[in-house]
Amino acid sequence: MKALTALLLRLSPLAMAMAILPSAWAQAWPTKPVRLVAAFPPGTPGDMIARLIQPTLQTAWGQPVIVENKPGAGGNVAAGDVAHARDDHTLLVGPDTILTINPHLYKKLSFDLRVSLKPVTYFASFNQMLVCNPAAEITSFDKFTRLPSSRLYASGGTGTPSHMTMEMLLATTGMKLTHVPYKGPGPAAQDVLAGHVDCGFIVSSVVLPHVQVGRLRAVAVSGKERSVLLPNVPTVAESGHPGFDATFFETLLAPSKMPAAIVEKIQRDVRSALDTPAIKARLAEMDLRMEGNTTQEAQRRSQEDFAKWGAVAQRAKLELD
CATH class of the missing domain: 3.40.190.10 (Periplasmic binding protein-like II)
Known part of the structure; x- marks a missing residue:
């Protein structure tokens, strides 16, 4: 019994350190400039949102935030860039369709969109x-x-x-x-x-x-x-068509390997940026409804819409190379 107690006492500090480590790691992030890779050209809603929150995020993170446009293939060009990023400082800005529609249409990609990327948050909904x-x-x-x-x-x-x-x-x-x-x-x-x-x-x-x-x-x-x-x-x-709903979302996505603690920090900071009066007013002027939901809520909605749009793609017999 004494031996077990001694073992637990030795393990407790280690367990506490292991519990604290992810949080400390997230607090230290970012350690270099952050890239926001926009999946569509300048002037599209996602690009405009990224540029609106860019100054606020730079202040919060203490690092440059660079918005880089990489349009093409319905967002897949930018998605591939972010999916293959080698660090935790590259994020994807684009419509939720990158994860809810593209996997149904593009069957020959060199990577799996839904395996390689995960939602961080939804910026705003749009019609x-x-x-x-x-x-x-x-x-x-x-x-x-x-x-x-x-x-x-x-x-x-x-x-x-x-x-x-x-x-x-x-x-x-x-x-x-x-x-x-x-x-x-x-x-x-x-x-x-x-x-x-x-x-x-x-x-x-x-x-x-x-x-x-x-x-x-x-x-x-x-x-x-x-x-x-x-x-x-x-x-x-x-x-005349009750139940019809084609709501879409501008989203922030991360590589799936990004640690959960960092993803949660990013979500909180983005939500704070979206909550500023000036940005909320600008979103409203663009006919965008602010979301800023949690990562868990974003992932749940992404799964639901993946099933919905899959049915549409199948019915329309849509498939792209």
Whole structure:
């Protein structure tokens, strides 16, 4: 008995040290500049959020925070960069679709997205807005659903939120339209503005200024709630399709091997940055709803949406090289 007591006394300091070590390690992080690799071009919501919180994070972390854009392949180029990072100072900024949609579409990647990356937090939620060129005379969602299959719709690219939202809607309504993919929501919006394409589901922050001045007509919103900035535009669910919800999120992801204590520190610091009045106001101006949820909540939502979008991809028979 005495021998056991002596052993426990010797082990207790070691056990305490082992318990304290991860916390101390996290407090010491970062020890060098932090890279935020944005998966889409400058001016897209994730890129803009990263640049908004960049100064606050630099102050909190005492190290430079570098935002670097690496667009391509629906976010997979940036995802590969972060997944293969050799240190704990590289993070990925991009839509949740990198983990919820891309794994269903890209079967030949050299790495497994959902194994190599994990959610740290969700910055903000955003909707796709169904917008049409006014000359197309599509003045309501009901008129949109009557379009013949020969009509075109624009998206920000195959497998992107705008494309997947429309695929979900086509499956829900039984409609058939011809898809015209672009390299991002900006070019898609420009061709709808020019009248080359009648309509498109495009991220609301990109098309909002054009809707507000009448250059585009908003017909419906993809998520569960109306836009605070355009309260007269109904959701798809309110337009005759209860339960329809294509809500998306701008997220922060980390390599799966990043220690949990560091991930939790990053989540707390990002949440504090998002909570500042100036940033909250700027997000609202872009029609983004702040989230800042915990890592556990982000991972749970990611798993749920992975299953949802997998069903859409399978139904639409979507697969990319």
